[in-house]
Amino acid sequence: MGDYILLAVGAILVNNILLIQYLGNCPFLGTSKKMETATGMAMAVVFVLALAGIITWIFEAVFLKPLGLEYIRTIVFIVVIASLVQFVETFMKKSIPALYAGLGIFLPLITTNCAVMGVCLINIKEEYNFLEMLVSAIAYPAGFGLALILFAGVRERIIIGRVPGPLQDVSIALVTAGFMSLSFLGFKGMI
Amino acid sequence: MAKTVVQEFTKGLWEEVPPFRLVLGLCPVLAVTKTVANGIGMGIATTFVLVCSNILVSVLRKIIPSQVRVPIFIIIIATFVVVVELVMQAVAYELFLLLGIFIPLIVVNCIILGRAEAFASKNGVLPSAADGLGMGIGFTISLGVLSAIREAFGSGTFSIPFPEQLAPLFGIDPVIQLFGPSFQPFTFMVEAPGAFVCLGLMLAVMNLFGKK
8 A cells, every 4th residue: 555655646746747757748838827727637637647547558458468569559559548538528528518618628639748648658668557557647647737736826926927028928937847846856855 | 832842941940940939849858858869869750750740641631531630640640650669779779768758759749740730731742841851950959959058067068969870980989078077067957947947048048039
């Protein structure tokens, strides 16, 4: 049990996917201007990544590894993720319209979110078993959501402040992200 | 179609240079620019995928039904990424190990899908190839500059791209010391925060020159 807690804390704070492993930065900068979009994106990523993690792990264990097809992993995973996102979108639209109204517009963006593909690949690379994979597929996006929501809060304040001309918008956002990343680096000693 | 092939090529070098002007594909930009060798290697791999996928998408643009175009683009891109992965494993194995999961992640680099969607699916083969090559070279140069700055301050070195092939050719060390023995490395620059801050400041400098 302790191992799983350690893995979860490691994935959320110490190896934060956004600020320490640099995955998923495009939606990070794109959706962090407003708190609502940041929350929506964070929820959508948690939802899709948990599903994608399980499905890609099963694909690897059932098809790719026994058949010796590891070299086409990239193609298989991206197709699985893209069709999963499409499926979730259609399913949600029909059966849970309330949730779709909140997350809908973020779902198509997730296909090209490197955090999703990245975590699926990390699960395979670290040779996690099913439970460890499950913890990592939930903890990594939780870390993504944490960083994204914290950052959106900071960024809403920056918009009000007076920023020198050339530094405006993305530039100042990156510098701010750098300092947030510095504080996350402080968790390094925890494990 | 007022623009010539040459203009399509050169716009990727300055006007629309990918990581800065378009702010796309930031993950590899931040992650692999610890050393010049990694940065340039990643840039070249991305350029190859970008040019090939642009050409193929442009050739097939009249056949691909527009409803399912995005999945098809992604499969085309993924195919070339696998090609790069296998070639790199054979030719530059050390680089392959250093770049790790960022090679398969070229697939989700938004620049490539972005160019396929915004340019190659609407234009002929020759302009698409030129566009891909220009964007790719612009991307490679940006990675090179950023990694040169980070490496110089962070570890005080300059590492030659493709050390196995290039270093013996010119008879130089694969890693050049820039500042002499008394240099204290500023490790902030090679850690994660340095990447964000350095890219942010570079963007500010680009904006400063762009505003003339």
